Amino acid sequence: MISKSIAERMDKGSWIRKMFEEGGRLKALYGAENVFDFSLGNPDLEPPVEVLNAIRELAADPTPGLHGYMSNAGYLSTRQAVAGLVSRRSGLDVPASAVCMTVGAGGALNVALKAILDPGDEVIILAPYFFEYTSYTGNHNGVPVIVSCDRETLLPDFDAIRRAITPRTKALILNSPNNPSGVIYPAESLIQLDALLKEAPRTIYVLSDEPYNELVFDNQAVPDTMAHISNAIICTSWSKSLSLAGDRIGYLAVSPRCEDFDRLIDAVPFCNRTLGFVNAPAFFQRVVEKAIHARVDIKKYEERRDLLLRVLRDAGFEVNCPAGGIYLFPRSPIEDDVAFAQACAKHNVTLVPGTGFGFPGYVRLCFATSRETILGSARAFRIIGREFGLN
Ligand SMILES: Cc1ncc(COP(=O)(O)O)c(C=O)c1O
Known part of the structure; x- marks a missing residue:
């Protein structure tokens, strides 16, 4: 049964x-x-063509050992490339040790939740939301707490978030550009959210789920979560920006400003391994490293x-x-x-x-x-x- x-x-x-x-x-x-x-x-x-070329080139690489296990966090060279990207976007100095390659954004979110939740800890989810968040939270014995955005602007409702915070709140999942609304949360919203979370009785981590970060229109920019929110953990993938959804490749990056940073960056690869992911797909780690600026x-x-x-x-x-x-x-x-x-x-x-x-x-x-x-x-x-x- x-x-x-x-x-x-x-x-x-x-x-x-x-x-x-x-x-x-x-x-x-x-x-x-x-x-x-x-x-x-x-x-x-x-x-994109950069990805297809990288696939061809890497498939022909005769170097032995390319299909074996590696560090649970992924190849160092790939993590260094990602750390460079995240550092440029955030303006912070994000070391490669803060990056863990994951099985898509879904894998990254599960690893992050596993690493931080104790049974009964609450996770605030802003609606409208990607439906799997409730299951992901439940997977790690967390309790989802749904907080609706403003019905007109579809932006976070800060009074509602304030009311939802309890001594058990451990995380908040943020998704901008948002699936399904297509709304990008402006920098002021992120700044306001950071200030609000700092009033809470204990640290609340913001899991920033950003697989649509590169799919923005009319030359708009997405304000960087890590730049504006101290306890940010980026959970994202190339599923949409490189159309690699089936190849299951993404990453998790812990902000150097996160509370308990040193323990957290050790916990993340441990959870990647023990959840059974072990490590992100080896071949596609190398592909995205080569095509890191493509979309x-x-x-x-x-x-x-x-x-x-x-x-x-x-x-x-x-x-x-x-x-x-x-x-x-x-x-x-x-x-x-x-x-x-x-x-x-x-x-x-x-x-x-x-x-x-x-x-x-x-x-x-x-x-x-x-x-x-x-x-x-x-x-x-x-x-x-x-x-x-x-x-
Ligand atoms: C908001 C959001 N988060 C996460 C995911 C999962 O992404 P991935 O395929 O990289 O696991 C999706 C997929 O549609 C999504 O829309």
């Missing part, structure tokens, strides 16, 4: 998966070209964002232009976002209700999909808009 807690979590399920499976069912019934699937956040651009062609995502924005606005939807990420997050025209998502599926359009991100009243659409899908959906969205009195 499987564990009660896992059975419970599986029952709650992921709305992303449910809607993706609904898309698959509709495609089997009506043909893929007649279904407009905006459910799953799977980057659909190919990795996918953002212009292509920007074009699709603009195209889908136009389709939705023409159909009468109220939707903000996302600053980063690969999602649009319009308001649901009815309060019940789950019912709205189900109504869309009747027109062969699959999207994810905001409820799946702890933020009802909105829906999420991933625009990392083909132009044909986006353009093809226009008619269905006009009909849906009419059905809900939007046009």
Whole structure:
């Protein structure tokens, strides 16, 4: 028999998966070209040429021992390259010893939580949020505490965060650019958050989940979390910025200003090993080291964002232009976002209700999909808009 807690979590399920499976069912019934699937956040651009060249070059390297274990934190040369990147961004002197290569951002978050949580410790999660955060927290016997962002600006609500802090609060997970809202938290928000957390009865670590850090549009910049927040632990990956989601490569970087820095940087590789990750994939550590300054062609995502924005606005939807990420997050025209998502599926359009991100009243659409899908959906969205009195 499987564990009660896992059975419970599986029952709650992921709305992303449910809607993706609904898309698959509709495609089997009506043909893929007649279904407009905006459910799953799977980057659909190919990795950049620097990555493909690095893969070819490294695959031909005859040096013996390249496929063996290495230090649990990863190759020193890769960690030095990452430390250089993080130091430049933050303006701090981040040593290679503060960097641990991980199995994606998901691996980094699990390692960080494992390293800092005692049973019953609370983790503040700002909604809307990536749904796995609650499971990741539960994996390490933590208690997720969901705090909604402001319903209009989708920025952190500092009064609500203040009210949520207790003597058991040990961490807060921050995700900017945000999945699903596409909002980038401005520097003032980070500064205010740092000040607020410093009032807490004990140290609260900020786990900064930043896989969309490089996917920002209109030449905007993402204020650096480590630069503004003292107890920051960066948990991120190249899943989106290099389209390497399936290759599971990311990193964790501990700010040199973190409380208990020396113990923390020893605990992190220990947790990487004992969680069974052991180390991040060897081959892709070498690939990202070679392609550390590359990224996918953002212009292509920007074009699709603009195209889908136009389709939705023409159909009468109220939707903000996302600053980063690969999602649009319009308001649901009815309060019940789950019912709205189900109504869309009747027109062969699959999207994810905001409820799946702890933020009802909105829906999420991933625009990392083909132009044909986006353009093809226009008619269905006009009909849906009419059905809900939007046009
Ligand atoms: C906000 C957020 N965090 C973490 C992840 C997981 O990233 P990775 O594939 O690098 O584990 C995702 C994946 O979609 C995400 O959207």
